[in-house]
Amino acid sequence: MKRKYFILIFLFIVLCGAGVGFYLFNKPSPHASSKKPDYTLSTAELAKAFETNETQANKTYSGKVIQVSGKVTDLITDKQGLVTIQIEGTPGSSVSCIFEKDPGQLISKGDSITLKGFCAGFDDLFGEVKMHSCGLIK
């Protein structure tokens, strides 16, 4: 009798383990919009950090969820319909944010906005800090 219980409990544990494993394996990529930001700062501060010391800034911000605020300098919609918003950083570099879905409200050049997204690092080709999977906050 005792042995039967033991087997049942064992099976239960194995099933739980497999379930957790399966869940973790198939877990979708996280959306930045549903996560708490690791850092909150202005786009000027973010761009400055990468300009001053890229290695250090990569260590701090890359792969993290960050919330930034700044002034919109350009809006681009690509052929897949993804929206990229360019935000003013320093005179030498900007912050480029791609949205996972339409930002949902009308944004124009010159607007001050706050958004949240994953920071991917700095691309020196155009001097841009890149952020993806972004969601508009205001």
Add this chain to the structure above:
Amino acid sequence: MKRFFFMVLALCSLTALQAQDRFMTRNGHIRFYSHTPMEDIDANNNQVGSIIDMKTGEIVVSALNKSFEFSRALMQEHFNENYMESDQYPKSAFKGTITNLQDVNIKKDGTYPVDVKGDLTIHGVTKAVLTKGTLEVKAGKINAVSKFNVAPEDYNITIPSLVREKIAKTMEITVDLSYEPYTK
């Protein structure tokens, strides 16, 4: 005064002409796809930066590894931490030239096959590559498309034997860049 005005005008039109040789994109698309009977893996980067100079045929393409988005969180983590080591090598880049530029007429709408030669840098390793692609010229804009294969082992990316069966020996890379005239 009049002469000065014309000089300014001439200078302006000259720079405008020069500017037309160069095209850029900051939201180009690179997809990589690995197919094995056990598993398909694909990732997309929609933030690829590139400049193409239609006078010299030079092309530069720059992609941040952490901009690649996977459908599964675990794959993205493995890609950045175990394989690409993105903290150490944040960027992948291509620098090259179109070798048959004489066959492309950017003043005429059309689709032109091109040969591209250059250096591909991934995971800190630079290799000479040759590939084919097409340039589609339409209303003063250029859309560049290319598809080629890359073997992780060529770029010192070691894949543990435990997962070797799940990751293809060569990855299929699709590049799709929509260029606009260079402004900046």
